[in-house]
Amino acid sequence: MPIATINPATGELLKNFEPHNDTEIGAKLDLAQQAFEKYRMTSFPERSRWMEKAADILEQEKADFAKLMTLEMGKTYKSAIAEVEKCAWVCRYYAEHAAEFLADVYVETDATKSFVKYQPLGIVLAVMPWNFPFWQVFRFVAPALMAGNVGLLKHASNVPQCALAIEDIIQRAGFPEGVFQTLLIPGAKVADLISDERIKAATLTGSEPAGISLATACGKQIKKTVLELGGSDPFIVLESADLETAVAVATTARMLNNGQSCIAAKRFIIQEAIADKFEKLLLEKYHALKIGDPMQPETDIGPLATPDILQDLDQQVQTSVNSGGKVLTGGKPLGDRPGNFYPPTIITDLSPDSAIAKEEFFGPVALLFRVPNIDEAIKLANATPFGLGASAWTTNSQQQQRLVNEIEAGAVFINGMVKSDPRLPFGGIKRSGYGRELGIQGIHEFVNVKTVWVK
Structure with a gap:
């Protein structure tokens, strides 16, 4: 090469x-x-x-x-x-x-x-x-x-x-x-x-x-x-969460580095009771993101690093659709300009048991899943070969303790975005x-x- x-x-x-x-x-x-x-x-x-x-x-x-x-x-x-x-x-x-x-x-x-x-x-x-x-x-x-x-x-x-x-x-x-x-x-x-x-x-x-x-x-x-x-980090939002803050952080956590981060939130696991509102607010945030020249201060999303990464990501999105997923926004490369640009994308209705749902998406694509309760949220969070980081949102202290103890990851952040910090150890488990x-x-x-x- x-x-x-x-x-x-x-x-x-x-x-x-x-x-x-x-x-x-x-x-x-x-x-x-x-x-x-x-x-x-x-x-x-x-x-x-x-x-x-x-x-x-x-x-x-x-x-x-x-x-x-x-x-x-x-x-x-x-x-x-x-x-x-x-x-x-x-x-x-x-x-x-x-x-x-x-x-x-x-x-x-x-x-x-x-x-x-x-x-x-x-x-x-x-x-x-x-x-x-x-x-x-x-x-x-x-x-x-x-x-x-x-x-x-x-x-x-x-x-x-x-x-x-x-x-x-x-x-x-x-x-x-x-x-x-x-x-x-x-x-x-x-x-x-x-x-x-x-x-x-x-x-x-x-x-x-x-x-x-x-x-x-x-x-x-x-x-x-x-x-x-790699990582396929879960972002769990339970009913007691501060929803507005969680959605704002969810947008940042998925779009960080144009979506190309091992510890980016990739699978959004939302409790049914608040799922409709979360989805609506997330769509609004995504539609407000500005795509363009990464040198400009107003730009939120720049290009993916290489044409191969763009092609691989698009293939994953198409596979998701063929596997039953529904694209709420985005879903296709931006062909109206030079460069490796892919729009912020949200996919719902994908079966968590499908092979594609367990893969890492290295770009600005969010997978949304709905669960009835914390038990199913933890089960789905762990249903991946990866174990790098996890972000979970709840104001219930008992739920916080369960999430910390039961999520299989090298780091669990409660009511915050997963990030590295020189003062704290960083790394993963599993694959x-x-x-x-x-x-x-x-x-x-x-x-x-x-x-x-x-x-």
């Missing part, structure tokens, strides 16, 4: 990149290993100073980085600005807390002293997606580098300029040469990289097939992995992956948890 910047709003080819050849890849691996031998000995104050500088660069140049994201993958410029600001936040968070998170933990035993020590593993390969081209990388970079590891990035092939910009940020922040490098390579090269003994672990955010491929390659080499894969990013749990994923016993 070509490594190129193609504007998804216009289809225009902006820039081509020559993939790194085997010699160049080998040189980057050599440099990364040499960098690790020295970098692992640096102090937390040194790493924190560099990480804070990276945050400064992100904040000072956020307009340029946001424009780059919008040009390469089509997210609205205003959401791209927010993404850069969040990257600065995660850098500052780990700059401040890494020493505390990785401090020796003393344990009383029969030894004179015994404690747990956290030490870096070495080179960690990060295989990252296009949908949040800065955030996905920085939520890996901040904890991994603060722990003393070094990183190699294999980014999605449609965001090469974002990948190179991130490498440049790390270098300008003062981190030693080779601590973080971008590899412009196709996905087919990943398995070969994993087989190199210098790479000690890998992390991937992406599709199920990509996760399976990476985990298989790492399993053969007995190397640690963290996977954050949404394993391991955690962010929080103290995230920085512990790629370290040697060493037991020390002295007498």
